[in-house]
Amino acid sequence: MKASSMGGLTDVPGILVGNAEDKGGRTGCTVILCPNGAVPGVSVSGGDPGTQNTDNIRPGTAENPIYGVLLTGGSVFGLPATGGVMRWLVERGIDDVPIVPAAVIYDLPFAKGSFPPDAALAYAACQSANAGPVPEGNVGTGAGATAGKIYGRPMKSGLGTASLCIPGGPVVAALAVVNPVGDVWCGGRIVVGALNPDGTFVNQTQAMLAGVPVPKSRQTRNTTIALVATTARLTKAQANRVAMLAEDGMARAISPNHTQWDGDTIFCLALGSYTSNLTSDELVTLVGTAAAVVLEEAIIRGALAAQ
Numbered sequence: 001m002k003a004s005s006m007g008g009l010t011d012v013p014g015i016l017v018g019n020a021e022d023k024g025g026r027t028g029c030t031v032i033l034c035p036n037g038a039v040p041g042v043s044v045s046g047g048d049p050g051t052q053n054t055d056n057i058r059p060g061t062a063e064n065p066i067y068g069v070l071l072t073g074g075s076v077f078g079l080p081a082t083g084g085v086m087r088w089l090v091e092r093g094i095d096d097v098p099i100v101p102a103a104v105i106y107d108l109p110f111a112k113g114s115f116p117p118d119a120a121l122a123y124a125a126c127q128s129a130n131a132g133p134v135p136e137g138n139v140g141t142g143a144g145a146t147a148g149k150i151y152g153r154p155m156k157s158g159l160g161t162a163s164l165c166i167p168g169g170p171v172v173a174a175l176a177v178v179n180p181v182g183d184v185w186c187g188g189r190i191v192v193g194a195l196n197p198d199g200t201f202v203n204q205t206q207a208m209l210a211g212v213p214v215p216k217s218r219q220t221r222n223t224t225i226a227l228v229a230t231t232a233r234l235t236k237a238q239a240n241r242v243a244m245l246a247e248d249g250m251a252r253a254i255s256p257n258h259t260q261w262d263g264d265t266i267f268c269l270a271l272g273s274y275t276s277n278l279t280s281d282e283l284v285t286l287v288g289t290a291a292a293v294v295l296e297e298a299i300i301r302g303a304l305a306a307q
Contacts, residue, residue: 001257005285006052006164007161007163007173007203008133008134008162008163008173008175009032009134009161009163009173009174009175009227009229010131010132010134010162011103011165011171011173011208012130012171012172012173012229012230012231012269012271013171013231013273014035014036014270014271014273015033015034015131015229015269015271016032016033016034016035016129016130016131017030017031017032017129017134017161017175017242018030018031018033018124018125018126018127018128018129018130018140018296019031019120019125019128019135019141020117020124020125020128020139020140021137021138021139021140021143021160022111022114022115022117022121022143023240024113024114025077025138025143026107026110026111026112026113026114026142026143026144027073027074027078027107027110027111027112027114027116027117028072028073028084028121028125028139028142028143028144029070029071029072029073029078029081029117029122029125029140029141030070030072030124030140030175030177031068031069031070031071031085031122031123031125031129031140031161031265032069032123032175032229032269033067033068033085033126033129034066034067034073034226034229034269034271035067035092035094036271037065037066037269038065038066038067038229038237038269038270038271038272039065039066039235039236039239039268039269039272040057040066040069040101040236040268040270041057041066041234041236041237041238041239041240041241041242041243041267041268041269041270042054042057042058042101042240042243042265042266042267042268042271043240043243043244043246043247043265043266043268044130044255044263044264044265044270045247045250045253045258045264045265045266046223046224046258046259046262046264046265046270047258047259047260047261047262047263047266048074048223048260048261048262048263049103049105049220049263050075050079050103050104050106050221050222050223050263051084051101051102051103051263051265052079052100052101052102052103053099053100053101053102054084054100054101054103054223054265056101057099057101057236057240057267057292058236058240059236059237059240060242063235063236064099064167066093066099066100066101067089067094067095067098067100067200067271068085068088068089068098068100068126068267069100069101069102069227070082070085070100070102070103070122070186071102071103071104071105071140071143071177071225071227072102072103072104072105072116072117072122072169073104073105073107073109073111073117073143073144073222074103074104074107074108074116074117074184075104075106075107075108075116075151076104077102077204078116078118079102079104080104080116080118080119080143081102081116081117081118081119081121081122082100082119083119083122084118084120084121084122084123084124084125084126085098085100085119085123085126086098086264087119087121087123088126088127089288094214094264096132101267101280103223103225103263103265103267104225104263105141105144105145105177105179105211105222105224105225105263106179106220106221106222106223106263107143107144107145107146107279109157109220110144110145111144121143123124124203127142128245128276129139130192134161134175135159136158136159136160136161136301136302136305137158137159137222137302137306137307138156138157138158138159138200138307139158139307140159140177141177141225142159142160142177142178142302143158143243144179145157145158145159145177145178145179145302145306146149146179146265147178147179147180147182147183147184147192147193148180148181148182148183148184148192148193148194148195148201148202148254149180149181149194149222149261149302150165150182150194150204150206150207150208150215150261151194151202151204151212151214151215152194152195152202153194153195153196153197154193154194154195155192155193155194155195155303155306156306156307157178157179157180157192157301157302157303157306158177158178158302158303158305158306158307159175159176159177159186160175160176160178160245160297160298160299160302160303160304160305161173161174161175161176161301161302161303162174162294162295162297162301163294164184164187164293164294166286166288166290169232169274169276169286170230170231170232170274170276170286170287170290171230171231171274172198172228172230172232172253172287172290172291173228173229173230173231173294174227174228174229174246174249174291174295174297174298175227175296175298176224176226176250176280176295176299176302177224177225177226177227177302178192178224178254178256178299178300178302178303179222179223179224179225179264180222180223180224180254180262180264181220181222181259181261182197182204182254182255182256182257182259182262182299183201183202183204183205183254183255184253184254184303185252185253185255185300186253186256186300186304187300190203191300191303192268192303192304193302197258198221203251203258205256206254208256209269220259220261221263222259222262223251223262223263223264223265224254224257224261224262224264224299225263225265225266226250226265226266226267226295226298226299227266227267227268227269228242228246228267228268228269228291228294228295229268229270229271230242230269230270230271230274230287230291231271231272231273231274231275232269232270232272232274232276232283232287233273234268234270234271234272234283234284234287235274238270238283238284239268239269240268241269241284241288242268242284242287242288242291243266243267243268243289243291244266244269245284245285245287245288245291245292246266246288246291246292246295247264247266247292248292248296249291249292249296249297249299250264250266250284250296250299251293252292252296253299253300254299266280266290266295281291291302
């Protein structure tokens with residue numbers, strides 16, 4: 001299987017992406033920067049999330065722009081790494097008191113023996129951030145990602161990205177760190193997931209529906225975390241709605257999904273360079289539908305790009 005050749009998150013003008021990994025390459029962090037600011041949104045659908053500053057970007061809160069988002073490994077031990085992003089933004093005079101939303105993946109079993117990402121590693125990711133093509137696979141937060149962890153043996157997974165430009169409409173793009181308890185599906189079949197001893201796929205959804213008991217030892221924490229961005233001009237309420245609509249792409253690409261052992265979280269950043277004559281409902285539906293498509297593609301690409 002090969003991932004299709006779509007674009008990436010930096011196809012949205014104003015978005016910078018930076019990655020950094022620990023010395024062993026077993027955990028890391030990914031920073032998404034928008035130095036000119038963006039309207040944020042978020043959807044948290046997993047049963048066991050690890051997040052920070054998500055309440056600040058929900059509808060009804062202050063209308064402050066966001067200048068950076070952190071996706072990190074290290075489980076909740078990686079959340080203090082947001083300090084590195086804050087420092088980078090303050091040093092450049094971008095924001096005096098930056099709010100940096102963050103989400104984590106649970107990569108501790110794979111990264112055993114490594115220190116979790118810290119502020120210094122996140123700062124290094126900011127230093128490397130650029131508007132060029134986004135690397136995929138075991139980079140940044142994708143360094144410690146795995147998939148397929150209810151039954152059988154998991155496979156390595158990683159970070160993926162995709163984008164599309166709607167003709168006459170906005171650019172919509174996604175970046176995903178694929179670390180689910182479930183399997184990754186493409187075209188009606190599993191492409192990355194739990195393996196039987198002979199190397200065939202278990203099909204965890206089928207096993208669960210057939211009544212196969214879930215081993216207690218496999219009831220652990222996981223997560224797919226992602227960010228969608230668009231050139232569309234959205235309000236905070238609309239950006240939150242787009243993040244929620246993007247969940248459809250995650251559900252199409254991963255099964256089982258949003259389980260009690262996943263912390264699935266999707267951020268949305270609207271940069272507002274595109275304006276249209278669409279009604280509010282038309283615009284949100286259009287952008288949200290596109291967000292689901294590119295997120296599904298980004299998840300498949302991230303899983304297939306793993307080494």
